[in-house]
Amino acid sequence: MFSKEEAKELRLEFWQKLSNRTRRLPGQKGRKRLWIGDNTGIKGLDLRFDVGREKIIVALEINKKKEEDRLALYEKLEAAKGLFEREFEGPLIWDFAYTKDNGRDVCRVYVEQPGDMYVRETWPEIFTFMIDRMIRLEKAFLEVKDYLKYM
Template identity: 40%
Template sequence: MYTQEEAKQIRKKFWTLFGDRCKLVPELRGRKKSWMLYDTKISGVDLKFEAGRNDASVILEVNHRSENRRLEVFEGIQKYKAIIENGFEGGLTWDFCYVRDSGAEVCRIYTSMKGVDIHRQNQWPDIYNFFIENMIRLENNFLAIRDVLKEEIRT
């Protein structure tokens, strides 16, 4: 078992090394930022990485504070499910009421890698490869619908 400080240092090292690993990815070279993440150009829509003690996930999250707006955006994205899921062999998980650890309710579309643990450094290369492969795909799929989605949800 790790102390809180040791666990914090492990997470910090994990994300630092992930950033270094991303610099080696040909698809990410020449970009100002490696990943879109919070800069989706749609308010309340973010792309995220999560790594924990049991799994790792690549996520498209709709986190608008207004529940009505959040569901409206989520439903707008659902119309383009075939495009968002393009290239994801098993599809994605669509959760319109995901509760974060903080208690906040959000909508999530994600893929997860089960059975990995951020505390096991020998698993980091597999997690990094999972993150990179799936986030590139999710970003590209999202970009394919972003402009149309922005127009549709503008009211």
């Protein structure tokens, strides 16, 4: 087990190494890859990484505070599921009632794999998964973004 400080340093190193790894992506010319993240242009909709001790998740997350707004946006996204998954190039997990570790309910469309961010030896495999799936998720999101904007 790690002390709080050791775990913090390891998390920081993990994210720094992921950022450095994105500099080697085609077209980046040594610059780190800037992900869309929470700058999607749609309030309450983010693209995010969720990493921990048991699994690695790459997700589109709808986190609007009002449940009816959250579910309405999710239903609209779900109506474009065929196109979204075709652009993603694979199936995704669709969950309209995902409960985060902090107890907050969100809607999520995501892909996951087992993994532990605290095991350095697995980082290359984890980084490959995270980068590949986020590139694909961004591509799928951009295909339906204009459709989702207008509610």
